[in-house]
Amino acid sequence: xxxxxxxxARVREAFDKPTLRLLExxxxxxxxxxxxxxxxxxxxxxADRLHLQVDAYLEELRSVGESAPEAAGRALCxxxxxxxxxxxxxxxxxxxxYSLTSHALEAMHLIEGLTRDRALISESRLTTIxxxxxxxxxxxxxxxxxxxxxxxxxxxxxxxxxDRLAGGGEVFAATEDQMFDGYFNLVDLISxxxxxxxxxxxxxxxMHRTIISDFREEDRPIGEVLDDYxxxxxxxxxxxxxxxxxxxxxxxxxxxxxxxxLKQDLNAILEHPFSVALTPPERKEFRGTVxxxxxxxxxxxxxxxxxxxTLREHIVNHDVVKERELQQLLREIGKELATWMxxxxxxxxxPVGLTPPTLDVTxxxxxxxxxxxxSPPPPLxxxxxxxxxxxxxxxxxxxxGPLLAQMRAAVIDALSGGxxxxxxxxxxxxxxxxxRPVEIFGLVQMLTDLGVLDRDQxxxxxxxxxxxxxxxxFDVLRITLTxxxxxxxxxxxxxxxx
Numbered sequence: 001x002x003x004x005x006x007x008x009a010r011v012r013e014a015f016d017k018p019t020l021r022l023l024e025x026x027x028x029x030x031x032x033x034x035x036x037x038x039x040x041x042x043x044x045x046x047a048d049r050l051h052l053q054v055d056a057y058l059e060e061l062r063s064v065g066e067s068a069p070e071a072a073g074r075a076l077c078x079x080x081x082x083x084x085x086x087x088x089x090x091x092x093x094x095x096x097x098y099s100l101t102s103h104a105l106e107a108m109h110l111i112e113g114l115t116r117d118r119a120l121i122s123e124s125r126l127t128t129i130x131x132x133x134x135x136x137x138x139x140x141x142x143x144x145x146x147x148x149x150x151x152x153x154x155x156x157x158x159x160x161x162x163d164r165l166a167g168g169g170e171v172f173a174a175t176e177d178q179m180f181d182g183y184f185n186l187v188d189l190i191s192x193x194x195x196x197x198x199x200x201x202x203x204x205x206x207m208h209r210t211i212i213s214d215f216r217e218e219d220r221p222i223g224e225v226l227d228d229y230x231x232x233x234x235x236x237x238x239x240x241x242x243x244x245x246x247x248x249x250x251x252x253x254x255x256x257x258x259x260x261x262l263k264q265d266l267n268a269i270l271e272h273p274f275s276v277a278l279t280p281p282e283r284k285e286f287r288g289t290v291x292x293x294x295x296x297x298x299x300x301x302x303x304x305x306x307x308x309x310t311l312r313e314h315i316v317n318h319d320v321v322k323e324r325e326l327q328q329l330l331r332e333i334g335k336e337l338a339t340w341m342x343x344x345x346x347x348x349x350x351p352v353g354l355t356p357p358t359l360d361v362t363x364x365x366x367x368x369x370x371x372x373x374x375s376p377p378p379p380l381x382x383x384x385x386x387x388x389x390x391x392x393x394x395x396x397x398x399x400x401g402p403l404l405a406q407m408r409a410a411v412i413d414a415l416s417g418g419x420x421x422x423x424x425x426x427x428x429x430x431x432x433x434x435x436r437p438v439e440i441f442g443l444v445q446m447l448t449d450l451g452v453l454d455r456d457q458x459x460x461x462x463x464x465x466x467x468x469x470x471x472x473x474f475d476v477l478r479i480t481l482t483x484x485x486x487x488x489x490x491x492x493x494x495x496x497x498x
Contacts, residue, residue: 018084018103023110027069030061031080032111035104043295044097047088050077102202105195112191176274183269183278183286190289197296201303263290263454270451276484280449280492287451398467402442403434408489410434411446415486423447423479424460437464437472444476450489452479 015021022028038045038053045053054073061068069076077098080086085104091097100108138150165171174182266287269275275283340350391399414426423443427435440462447453457478464472481489 019106022085022107032108039100044099047096047098050098102195102199105198109191179272179274193292193296197300200300204304259290402439404442407434407439407442408446412486412490415481422460424462428463432465435465447479455479
């Protein structure tokens with residue numbers, strides 16, 4: 001007999017999951033487009049803001065003739081939360097915000113993979129698979145001689161390559177096609193990280209809810225239940241498959257040296273000539289891989305700490321205090337009962353009120369009449385004749401924020417056709433109008449978007465000139481810009497000038 005029934009059950013179970021339920025809905029393209037537009041580069045969006053954004057998206061689509069759901073933005077968000085595509089929580093400031101669940105992130109990853117122009121079956125992908133299989137094959141083999149043989153083979157190959165390079169051998173750099181294959185392979189792997197971290201968060205929350213439910217139904221003494229809860233809580237990350245995988249990843253990524261080396265490797269990849277074809281958002285997203293990893297680890301650890309603290313406070317402050325108060329009340333009732341039994345007759349009863357009586361108070365005044373608060377303030381003196389002349393438009397402009405467009409154009413002109421030089425040297429040779437202290441902030445903003453602030457070269461002195469002609473020196477990071485940086489800077493959108 002074939003195994004079609006078992007396979008059918010497995011497929012039906014997969015289609016019952018929120019990920020595939022999202023993809024098979026009529027409005028799936030609209031929902032995924034909203035998620036992509038609203039949560040791109042963000043962990044969460046404030047609840048009221050997301051409601052307004054969805055309303056704006058609906059109005060924009062209807063204005064161009066596109067079909068869209070008839071419900072309002074708030075109703076759609078609540079429905080998506082019920083379908084387990086959105087998760088609503090409270091941030092540190094007490095405001096409610098929405099975040100995507102692991103099911104929504106998985107659906108977005110599937111759509112992202114289907115919309116890529118390049119195939120993911122490449123030399124880079126196969127090389128990654130072969131290296132991973134080779135590594136775990138060696139880890140799984142308990143025979144000492146086989147491990148030594150594999151290590152000797154790797155050492156011999158690496159030693160031969162090192163000797164060839166040390167002897168003046170030619171260094172073969174990867175071609176642009178090879179770098180593109182490797183880049184898309186890495187992007188595909190990195191894009192799966194947010195959904196993986198979110199799945200761990202959800203597993204932690206589910207485990208805690210299970211512990212609370214079991215605790216409330218327990219009939220054992222409070223001490224035994226508390227010990228059992230603390231044991232389960234301490235072993236929380238090892239009780240689920242997601243938790244065990246996360247613990248293994250944290251043990252690897254908690255090493256700051258590994259993360260620093262990863263950041264340097266990412267920058268080395270972007271220094272290859274193939275990266276000129278990448279857009280600034282793609283470069284920024286690829287360079288922010290370390291930030292994604294740190295943020296995912298911090299979110300999971302914060303979720304575990306917050307929920308664990310909440311549950312322990314619930315047990316200590318609610319159940320233990322309640323049991324102590326109940327025991328004290330029963331002792332007081334026992335004392336009063338013993339006193340009453342000394343003079344009570346058989347079948348005597350005592351009326352006992354279950355709740356205390358309420359006070360018959362309609363209103364309590366909080367503020368009393370103050371004659372000084374009722375008198376009007378004294379009239380203002382007319383001093384309009386003493387007012388100084390208003391500043392001109394040019395004077396106001398010189399006191400404003402940085403001139404981003406002029407600064408960008410000046411830096412490009414100063415570096416075009418020349419050798420690599422530092423940003424401070426370029427700044428100190430600009431006109432006085434572009435050497436105000438506030439221009440340093442605009443310059444640092446452009447360097448941040450360019451992704452070069454992590455080049456540790458010390459500091460250098462920036463000579464600024466205020467609008468009144470006074471000078472002031474500032475120590476700023478010493479950054480050297482190459483011709484490749486100038487090309488990337490010229491391709492960037494300078495943004496709207498304030």
